[in-house]
Structures are given as C-alpha cells and as structure tokens.
Amino acid sequence: MKDRIEGKAYVLGDSIDTDQIIPAAHLVYSMTEPDERRMYGRYACSGVPNDQAGLPEGGKPMTDPEAWTSEYTVVIAGSNFGCGSSREHAPFALQVAGIEAVVATSYARIFYRNAVDGGFVVPFESRERLVEEIRTGDDIIIDVPAGTLTHVASGTTHLLNPLGDVADILRAGNVFEYARQAGFIK
Template sequence: MSKIRSKVYVAGDNIDTDNIIPAQYLNLVPTIPEEYEKLGSYAMAGLPDDAAPFVDKATSKTPYGILVAGKNFGCGSSREHAPVALGAAGCKAVVAEYYARIFFRNSVATGEVYPFETAEPLVSEFKTGDEAELDTDAHTLTRLSDGKVFPLKDLGAVAPVVEAGGMFAYARKVGMISDK
C-alpha cells in the first residue's frame, strides 16, 4: 500500500495504552479471530467520555483510517492489544510527533498500523473528520481541503522491518528463521 485516503481522528499528547484499549479488555486474546475483532470494537474506548467516538457502534469499525496525535503516543503498557485494537478497528496509520518505544515497536512487529512521525506538530493542523491522504512511500500527509502537504519523518532503523511486513517476515527475509 502506498496511499491511504481517509478521514482523520485527532488526539492529543501522552495518549496511553489505557486510552487505546482499557485494561478490562485485556482478557481478550489477539490471536483468536473473534477476540481480535472484539478488541477492534473497543479501540480508543479509554478516552475521556467527552471525546468524539472513534469506533462506529453500528459497525464496530472506525471511519478514521488515520489517527493524528501529539507527543509520546502509546505510552504505558507493553500490551500489543493496543496496535491490534487500532488495526482491527480498521485504522491504517498513526501519525504522531513521537511514540513511546514499545507501542512503536509493536506497530512495526505486527504490521497492524504504520507508525509515522511528523516533522512538525500536526494536531493543530487537523480536526477530527478532516479528509487526508497519507503517502507511505513519499512520506507525506496531505490535507485534502486545501491540498497542504505535511512531510513525515523517515522510519529510520525499522524501515526494513516495515517494508518486509513485520518481524517474522523480516526475519525470514534476512535468513534468521526458515520459511514456514
């Protein structure tokens, strides 16, 4: 995939893993297909009650394929349920100023969501519901209302893992483990 066109959901700084998937739902196991779907239905359910709903109750999916956030997105727990919940809900990418380490790593390892970092803060440039286009090859996010293009940072040391499609695919590609 190189271009993701979608509505944007905007969140703030220090969105922690309890905001992304509250601990009471950690009894769900991501590798069990129906529980994977259930995790998606609870994505971002830990945000304060006055926040805009992320998931559409009728479909249990999100209309927001791109989540724009501020500093330290995904801080807190190591729960892989967090990028899984976003991915299972139908979110394709997070675009944040920077990430907590484990969330970033889990996004890369699972391939559930692209974890892009922005060159400049973007939370004031977008509002929830805006249409945008993310180009994962050119590393840009375009605001479709006026065509303004915002550059994203290079994925850095993890780029080969993202390109391979996750940790296992990468390890097979470099010969660390054998093919299935």
Template sequence: MSKEEKEPIKGKAFVLGKNIDTDQIIPAAHLVYSLDDPEERKLYGKYALSGVPIEESGLPEGGIPLTQDEETKSEFKIIVSSDNFGCGSSREHAPASLEIAGIEAIISPSYARIFYRNSVDGGFLIPFESLKDLSTEIKTGDELEIDQENHELINHTQDKTYKIKPLGSVADIVHAGGIFAYARQNGMIEKA
C-alpha cells in the first residue's frame, strides 16, 4: 500500500526526548514474533516504544505508553522527538513496529542514518526533519497536521505553525511504499 503524496497527515502527537534507540523502540525480547503472521505482527504494535523508561521519556507528565493495556494500535499518529531518533542497532523491526502501532510520521531534527533509511526503504513511515527541536514546544496529545505540500507542521492545539524540511529525493520512495515498490513502478525491476 502506498502513501499518498502531498496528502496531509493528521493526528495526535506523542512526544519523546533525545537518543531514542532501537532497543527502546522495540526491545529485543519482542523480536521473537513473526512479521509474516498477522496475529503475531500485531504484537509489534503492542510493544512499540515499551523500552522507553518512563522517567526518561522526555514527557512532562512522567510518561505514558504508546498503546494502552492490550491494544495494538495507538491513538497517536505523529511522534515528535528530539535529536538522534532511532540510534542503536540496524533492526528493521523498529520502524515496522511503529507503523504497526499506527504511527504515520516522525518529526525530529536528526535521525540515526540506518533508522532513517529503514523507514524510507521499507515504506514504513515518513521521517520528517524539523528545523529545530520541537519536543520542548509540542505536548503529547496536541492535535497536529503535517502539510507535505507546504513543508509545514501545524499544531492546531496551540495554533502554531513550524517549517519542516522537504523530503527531497526520498519522497518518491516513501510515497511508493518502499524501495522495491518504487523500483517496480519505475521499471528498475520486474513487477512481481
């Protein structure tokens, strides 16, 4: 399934601090589930961000889980994080678990390169880059809208607008649904 280019992304913010690593995004103990089995796949959504220590989450309210109780989908759609989101190991499960939990986009001033590439190449979610650290200005639960066409993040709760960096050359890959879907669409590899 491809993500529509230029379509706004709307939803509640989930705010995190800096240096959120892949072990915090999906702890190694939960890598035993199969991404190919529909029931086991849901568990990646349930345990997404379960490794973030509540006291270190960067949330002023002391931290709340991404998903509630036994839920596998989150009420939140957009993660707003400080610097170096996705550092740590190269596991592709990290962006996959966030997508399975219902996250559609992340806004951060910087990413670990491998997390950024896994997000784009797998077509899991869109890693937008902010021009500054917005994790201290936006609050968890704020209603956000990402205007991809005008490269803006609109905080409807606080009535503020921030510029974000254009996706550039990765936009086509993300909107196609990943690197292989993009290659098929452009005749680089044979269609399955």
C-alpha cells in the first residue's frame, strides 16, 4: 500500500453491485493470461447504467470502449459499494483498470474483504458523503498515514476512517504475505 495515492476521481452513486463493476458475461476470462486479463480493465464498471456512469453528468465510461485501462485512479462512491456477488473479479477489474483506491461511505462485506485480502484496491471509508462534492475527473490526493482525502480544486480536506485491523494486510500486500509474516503459514 502506497502512502500517497493521487489521480483523477471517478464518481458513482449508491449500491454499486458487483454485476455493475464487472458484468457476469465477462467472468470467463483468465485472470492471469495477459491477453485475457486486460479485458477486466476494459470492462470495469461497464455494467453501470449510462446515466449513472461518471457523476454528476453520467455518460462517462470508466474505461473507454477501445482502451484497456482507465484514466481515473480513485473511485468515489456512496453506500454499500460492492454489494451482491462474491466475485473477486470485481476489485480485480478495478485494479486492472488502474484504480488504486475506492472511497465510499460504506461497503458490502465480501467486496471489502476481497479488496483487502487480494490487495487489489484500498477500500477507504469517508466520514462524509463525497458523491455530490467531487466531480468525475477532479484531482484527488489521499494521504494514507494522515487518513485524509484532499480535493485539489476546492482545496478541501476530508477525514477518512482509520483502516483498523486490515491495514496490516494491506501493508503486507495481501493475506498470504500477512499470514506468512504473522507465522500462520510458511
């Protein structure tokens, strides 16, 4: 996990479920073969209804239809992000697209756990709802040790909830490295 995450924001609404993050038809691709793996970046968030994709205007796909990766780095969302299916392909697709962190007011349990245990994206909880404040394309800086998110255009800084116990796993890289360091596995 980096200490500083910066880049453009991609803003979504509430209850973005894993079918929207990566539609089920795309779950057939290999997550390791390079030619197939990159499809997850192309189709990341392709299930979000067009008018909800890239708020406030909508109509902005996370990844351009002809591209393999996204121009955005941080997803800003409302509540219950990642609800629905347990597919690990969801946080993986965000990572392949180039997303490094999600900042939402709350998460569905399995998405959160997958994001952490696989080390795909850092799932931050914001104390305030940022969906109406930040626009898709705005520059964002997350200071991980300080636990803050700065919206560059307005100069405002928002507090993020402490990562708590999962910070150790994120720092280790994934649950395997964490379990090795903790002596649970060899």
